[in-house]
Amino acid sequence: MTAPFEQLKTRAQQRWNELTAGALPWIRVGGGVSGEAAGAHEVTLALNKAIEKANRRANVTRVGMLGLCYAEPLVDVQLPGGDRIFYANVTPEKAAEIVQTHIAHGVPEASLAFAQVPAPGGSGLAGVPDLNDLPTMKRQVRIATRNSGHIDPRDLLQYVANGGYAALDKALTGMTPAQVLDEVKNSGLRGRGGAAFPTGTKWSFLAGNKSPVKYILCNCEEGDPGAFNDKGVLESDPHTLLEGLILAGYATTSSNGVIFIRQGHEEPIEAARKAVQDAYDAGLLGKNILGSNFSYDVEVALTGDSYVAGEETALMEAIEGKRSMPRYRPPFPAQAGLWQKPSNINNVKTLSYVPQIIANGGAWFKGVGTPGSAGTAILCITGEIQRPGMYELPMGMTIREVLNQIAGGPPAGKRIKVLQTGGPLGGVLGESDFDVQIDFDAMSKTGAILGSGGIIVGSDDVNVVDLTRNLVAFNQFESCGKCFPCRLGTTHMVEVLDRICQNKARAGDRELMERIGQSMKVGSLCGHGQLGYNPILSAFKYFAAEFDELVKDHKGPVGAFADGTMIVPTRTRP
Amino acid sequence: MTSGVTTAADTELRERIRRTLRSQKQRTITVLSSLLAVQHEIKYVPEVAIEETAHFIKGATINDVWSVASFYTNFRFTPPGDHTVEVCWGPSCHIKGAQHVLRAVQSELGLDREGETSDGKFTLRYNTCLGACAHAPVIAIDHVHHGRITPDSAVRHVKQARSKPAPGH
Ligand SMILES: Cc1cc2nc3c(=O)[nH]c(=O)nc-3n(C[C@H](O)[C@H](O)[C@H](O)COP(=O)(O)O)c2cc1C
Ligand code: FES
Numbered sequence: 001m002t003a004p005f006e007q008l009k010t011r012a013q014q015r016w017n018e019l020t021a022g023a024l025p026w027i028r029v030g031g032g033v034s035g036e037a038a039g040a041h042e043v044t045l046a047l048n049k050a051i052e053k054a055n056r057r058a059n060v061t062r063v064g065m066l067g068l069c070y071a072e073p074l075v076d077v078q079l080p081g082g083d084r085i086f087y088a089n090v091t092p093e094k095a096a097e098i099v100q101t102h103i104a105h106g107v108p109e110a111s112l113a114f115a116q117v118p119a120p121g122g123s124g125l126a127g128v129p130d131l132n133d134l135p136t137m138k139r140q141v142r143i144a145t146r147n148s149g150h151i152d153p154r155d156l157l158q159y160v161a162n163g164g165y166a167a168l169d170k171a172l173t174g175m176t177p178a179q180v181l182d183e184v185k186n187s188g189l190r191g192r193g194g195a196a197f198p199t200g201t202k203w204s205f206l207a208g209n210k211s212p213v214k215y216i217l218c219n220c221e222e223g224d225p226g227a228f229n230d231k232g233v234l235e236s237d238p239h240t241l242l243e244g245l246i247l248a249g250y251a252t253t254s255s256n257g258v259i260f261i262r263q264g265h266e267e268p269i270e271a272a273r274k275a276v277q278d279a280y281d282a283g284l285l286g287k288n289i290l291g292s293n294f295s296y297d298v299e300v301a302l303t304g305d306s307y308v309a310g311e312e313t314a315l316m317e318a319i320e321g322k323r324s325m326p327r328y329r330p331p332f333p334a335q336a337g338l339w340q341k342p343s344n345i346n347n348v349k350t351l352s353y354v355p356q357i358i359a360n361g362g363a364w365f366k367g368v369g370t371p372g373s374a375g376t377a378i379l380c381i382t383g384e385i386q387r388p389g390m391y392e393l394p395m396g397m398t399i400r401e402v403l404n405q406i407a408g409g410p411p412a413g414k415r416i417k418v419l420q421t422g423g424p425l426g427g428v429l430g431e432s433d434f435d436v437q438i439d440f441d442a443m444s445k446t447g448a449i450l451g452s453g454g455i456i457v458g459s460d461d462v463n464v465v466d467l468t469r470n471l472v473a474f475n476q477f478e479s480c481g482k483c484f485p486c487r488l489g490t491t492h493m494v495e496v497l498d499r500i501c502q503n504k505a506r507a508g509d510r511e512l513m514e515r516i517g518q519s520m521k522v523g524s525l526c527g528h529g530q531l532g533y534n535p536i537l538s539a540f541k542y543f544a545a546e547f548d549e550l551v552k553d554h555k556g557p558v559g560a561f562a563d564g565t566m567i568v569p570t571r572t573r574p
Numbered sequence: 575m576t577s578g579v580t581t582a583a584d585t586e587l588r589e590r591i592r593r594t595l596r597s598q599k600q601r602t603i604t605v606l607s608s609l610l611a612v613q614h615e616i617k618y619v620p621e622v623a624i625e626e627t628a629h630f631i632k633g634a635t636i637n638d639v640w641s642v643a644s645f646y647t648n649f650r651f652t653p654p655g656d657h658t659v660e661v662c663w664g665p666s667c668h669i670k671g672a673q674h675v676l677r678a679v680q681s682e683l684g685l686d687r688e689g690e691t692s693d694g695k696f697t698l699r700y701n702t703c704l705g706a707c708a709h710a711p712v713i714a715i716d717h718v719h720h721g722r723i724t725p726d727s728a729v730r731h732v733k734q735a736r737s738k739p740a741p742g743h
Contacts, residue, residue: 037706037721069708225664225703258602263610263648265705266717299601302610304646307702321604321631323645380707382666388708420665454707456666470668474702480645560673567676568663569700570687571647 002290004283005169008160016161021081025058025103030074030149032065032235033267034228034390038072039091046092047075050099058103064236066149067390068136070408071114074149077102083124086131088114136387136406141368141376144352145392148236153271156278159239165284167358168243171250172292175358180251181207184354186362188374193219193310193347194422194451194527196373196440205334206252206344214254215343217319218245218351220261220268221303221310224423225474227454229378230348232390234261234268237352238275242298244351246285247358249296252344257298260315262305272300307478311526312345313337314480325482326526347452349378369395373439377450381407383457384414393438400434403457414459418543422451424471424478425531428464430542447538463558464543465550466566469497471535473568479528481573486529489520493536494568500547502564503556510540510551590616591623595630605631605642609649618650619643655690655697656740659683659732660714663700666707671724675711676700678725682732695736716741 001009019026029035029044044060051058066074071088077098078084085108087098094112101109108125115131118124131137142148151158159165171180185200206214218241222230233241245257259272276298279285287295301319303309309324316338318324337343353375357365366374373395379402382388386408393402403409403416410416419429427448429436436442443450458467476490493516496509517533524530540547549555557564594615595608605627612623624643628636643649661676683691683698690697704712709721713728715735720727 033705033719034708034721037704037709037712037719041718072709222705223702225662226666226707228705228707231705264717297601301600301602302607304606304610304642305648305702306646318606319602319604321606321608321642323642382707382710383669388710390708424665456669456707458669462669467665467668470663470665474664477702560671561677567673567680567700569647569702573645573647 002169002173002292004290005165008165008282012157012160015155015157019059019158020078023080025080026078027058027060028063028076028078028150029060030064030066030072030076031062031267032232033265034065034069034232035072035074038069040073042092043073043075043090043095046095047099050096051103054099054104056099056103061152063151064148064153065232065390067145067232067392068134068387069389070136070387074114077108079106081119083108083119083122084117084131085113085125085128086115087112135408136389136391139394139397139406140392141394142392143356143365143368143376144233144240144349144378145236145390146356147240148233151237153236153238154274156239156275156282159237163359164239164355165243167355168246168250168284169290171247171358172290172294177207177251177253180247180358183358183362184251187353187357187365188362189350189353189357189365190373190440191347192349192378192452193345194425194449196450199346199350202334202344202346203248203252205332206254206342209334209342211342212255213341214252214256215338215341216245216248216252216254216257217312217315217338217343217345218257218259218348219310219312219315219345220259220272220348221307221315222262222348222452223307223310223478224452224454226382226420226456227380227423227452229380229390229453231265231268232380233348233352233378235271238268238271239279240352240355241272241348242275242279244354245298246289246296247354248344248346248351250294254344255296257296258319258338259298259300260319261300261302262309263302264305269300269302276300306480307474308480308526308528311528314526315345316343323480325480328525349452370437370439372441377438378453379438380454381457382454383420384410384416384459384461385457386411395439396437398435398437399429399455402438402455403434407457410457410459414461416457417460418458418462418464418467419448420456420458420467420471420535421454422449423454424474425527425534426451427534427538428467428542429538432542447534447541464539464546465497466501466559468535468539469494469501469559469566472497472532473566475528475532475535477569477572479532479573483524483529485520485523486532489516489529490532492516493533497536498566500550501557501559501566503550503554505551505554505556507551510547584622587616587620588622588626591620591626592630595626603631605634605639606646609639609643613649618653621651652690656695657716657735657738658697658699659735660699660701660704661728662702662704662710662712664703664707666703667711670710672711674725675713675723675728679713679728679732682729696732
């Protein structure tokens with residue numbers, strides 16, 4: 001262990017002891033955008049007010065997202081050295097009750113509690129389930145999300161106290177860059193940004209380039225509606241990503257890292273900025289990291305609103321301050337990327353696995369998941385489902401298992417009919433394929449993709465043609481306009497879907513869309529145009545009858561309104 | 575470009591924009607980062623900011639700056655209303671009834687599309703995903719997210735905002 005790291009660890013341990021077994025109770029409120037949308041802010045105000053009224057003191061911390069969104073607002077109270085008691089769906093009134101019992105009287109009320117993590121050696125509170133035995137937690141293997149919801153994302157010391165930066169210290173003291181790269185190759189890690197490309201192989205393209213300036217770009221554009229796991233990791237545990245980004249720099253002997261985020265998402269942006277600043281202050285970034293001869297700089301770059309900015313070459317254009325339109329390849333990023341320097345692009349989740357891969361070895365990671373898709377899938381399950389949330393599950397479970405055992409199945413009295421996976425360039429999936437394994441290759445055989453891990457659930461109440469119109473309208477709105485088959489094709493397809501939904505379909509509309517989709521596929525430079533037809537193609541596969549009802553039999557209109565119209569944005573790119 | 579008399583307010587705006595451009599803290603400063611900084615400070619990108627950015631970034635022309643400003647859909651060129659209401663129309667929210675929320679908010683604001691109310695109190699925007707999809711449908715008022723919204727609760731939130739001053743005042 002390097003001396004600077006040893007000192008950091010000692011400080012971190014002191015801080016952690018103070019928080020968990022010091023003088024004051026520790027109250028952790030689940031934050032993040034998800035917590036906020038559920039009302040965490042009002043709950044925090046109510047907690048503070050009740051504590052003041054009871055004339056007590058406590059550390060109230062806004063932590064990130066545990067992932068159990070259905071239970072939010074989520075509050076976790078720990079008396080010094082005591083059990084962690086979790087309270088779910090907390091309202092301001094319930095917050096006052098929690099303070100009254102647990103803080104003022106020092107006795108948690110089991111009937112209010114949702115789950116617990118008993119103190120080491122203790123038996124916990126009778127009648128309250130263990131957090132890790134909950135159906136939503138039991139099968140999780142939390143690697144990238146191991147700290148999410150447990151620590152304050154703004155506190156470097158809390159990350160270090162929980163094993164953080166030990167992998168970096170290990171690499172810098174005992175491994176060559178080539179050994180770190182080999183570990184990642186052996187882990188079988190594949191990219192979580194959509195294309196599932198083997199990460200070690202991608203890194204080796206960059207490692208082989210001897211340029212003195214080389215970039216690792218971390219992609220947190222996360223434009224896919226229905227997915228919030230990149231922002232989730234960033235706002236809950238930014239140092240996991242940062243440590244992964246530094247290790248990627250070391251493995252490829254790069255000089256610079258960039259964390260790329262869309263403007264407007266203040267929580268992940270602030271979390272990333274603070275993490276970078278604190279890492280500089282602690283000697284984990286900059287010149288001679290932890291006293292080694294490795295130096296590395298990282299900055300946070302923002303983009304404006306543009307989905308295509310998430311495409312790797314468009315991303316480089318955006319960092320350079322231009323319109324985020326994809327570049328021609330070759331040259332490939334590893335030859336000439338950002339500012340014409342060799343570059344490598346990785347998704348947030350991909351990089352966030354790396355610290356644990358280095359800490360535990362590539363073989364350990366490969367042992368989780370399936371032979372072709374090592375590790376976990378960080379799934380965001382939303383829509384018509386009992387327990388929406390973000391769950392990190394080993395690859396290889398079937399979708400049906402995940403929906404029923406983890407996410408609790410459909411709301412009472414409903415049946416799950418359709419899933420939308422992999423974002424708007426992915427597709428829809430029908431019941432006949434719900435037994436597919438969560439695995440990159442198994443999923444893509446169905447025509448849907450795992451992509452970045454969003455699974456949107458729809459019941460019989462959802463009309464698939466209307467849902468398809470929503471997805472294609474997104475693709476139209478977000479076309480960057482560079483390739484006309486994409487720009488005009490998506491516009492034309494929305495027009496056709498719109499008239500179909502309004503019961504004004506024309507004979508041959510289905511064939512027309514097929515023709516447009518084919519032209520987009522062959523005539524577009526990037527995945528946006530190449531895959532933009534996927535929602536329709538996959539919908540034809542599973543729900544052809546629903547199209548026929550409208551195109552042939554004119555049984556419409558469909559959609560939210562009686563006339564079959566849909567409200568969509570009026571702005572498009574000039 | 576702007577012509578005619580230059581008022582004290584114009585000069586002050588220009589000064590504010592120059593200060594904003596100069597005080598960007600990050601290492602890499604570009605046309606895009608400059609426009610984002612201006613909109614963050616002034617809430618929109620006035621025409622003079624396009625000129626000033628072109629002056630500020632070496633090698634950039636007014637055309638270059640317009641090209642970037644007109645591309646990213648977050649940029650706006652007129653002042654926004656006192657409050658901004660964003661309604662998500664992404665697929666998670668769509669499935670959970672976002673269209674009805676949109677319609678209710680439109681009718682509360684007297685708008686039939688994105689834009690400003692005539693009294694300047696509100697800006698309505700549709701958002702492709704507000705990032706809290708587990709709590710769909712979602713709206714955000716002055717960047718504060720509210721989940722599990724119904725048409726009625728959305729209207730209630732808008733009414734509450736109406737009685738409050740613009741954020742930052
Ligand atoms: C239109 C379009 C949008 C994309 N958006 C994202 C995104 O938001 N986040 C992301 O990680 N990858 C996105 N990608 C994929 C990236 O191009 C790239 O493959 C990925 O960031 C590589 O990271 P990985 O190897 O770790 O998966 C997008 C691709 C396309 C074609
Ligand atoms: S789809 Fe509405 S918040 Fe993500």
